[in-house]
Amino acid sequence: MHPFVMVGYFNIEVKKTETWDKVTNSRIALLHPQIRQKAVNFINEVEKEFGIQIRVTTWLRTIEEQNRLYEQGRTTSGFIVTWVIGEYSYHNYGLVIDVIEMIFLEEAIGKSKKIILFGICLMVVYLLLIMKNIQKYMII
Numbered sequence: 531m532h533p534f535v536m537v538g539y540f541n542i543e544v545k546k547t548e549t550w551d552k553v554t555n556s557r558i559a560l561l562h563p564q565i566r567q568k569a570v571n572f573i574n575e576v577e578k579e580f581g582i583q584i585r586v587t588t589w590l591r592t593i594e595e596q597n598r599l600y601e602q603g604r605t606t607s608g609f610i611v612t613w614v615i616g617e618y619s620y621h622n623y624g625l626v627i628d629v630i631e632m633i634f635l636e637e638a639i640g641k642s643k644k645i646i647l648f649g650i651c652l653m654v655v656y657l658l659l660i661m662k663n664i665q666k667y668m669i670i
Contacts, residue, residue: 549573550583551632557586562624569627588628591621 548555549570558569569586576582591599593616603610612619620626 546570546574550577551585554584554586557589557627560590560624561627565625572627573629583632584629585632586627587630588621589626590624591619593617593622596622 545567547567547570549558551573554573555570558566558573561569573584573586576584596612596614596616596619598606599612600615602608602612616622
């Protein structure tokens with residue numbers, strides 16, 4: 531039996547190795563090797579389960595970048611955006627991603643598309659996935 535036919539015959543699910551988004555794929559390629567496929571699965575599962583296309587915005591940070599973000603809202607102006615200093619953030623090791631929802635709106639005039647980005651914290655999506663019992667993509 532041909533391998534392609536066997537996939538349907540044995541009800542084998544073929545895992546996608548990419549997401550819908552080239553930018554996200556290039557960012558996922560820089561993650562720690564052990565979580566790359568989990569990140570791809572997570573992005574694809576969110577699209578499948580919730581009809582939401584998400585893009586990876588933050589995937590890897592230097593310790594200096596993490597420390598700068600930690601100081602924001604504390605010793606520098608701005609809102610507090612992290613509770614973790616450098617060397618203690620999973621971002622420093624390519625082990626976590628931040629995502630946003632991508633929404634495409636057709637402009638009133640012409641056929642061009644305008645991208646509007648609305649931020650979604652990974653933790654919000656994670657909570658939605660917990661409610662749907664899709665914890666298999668998280669590393670804990």
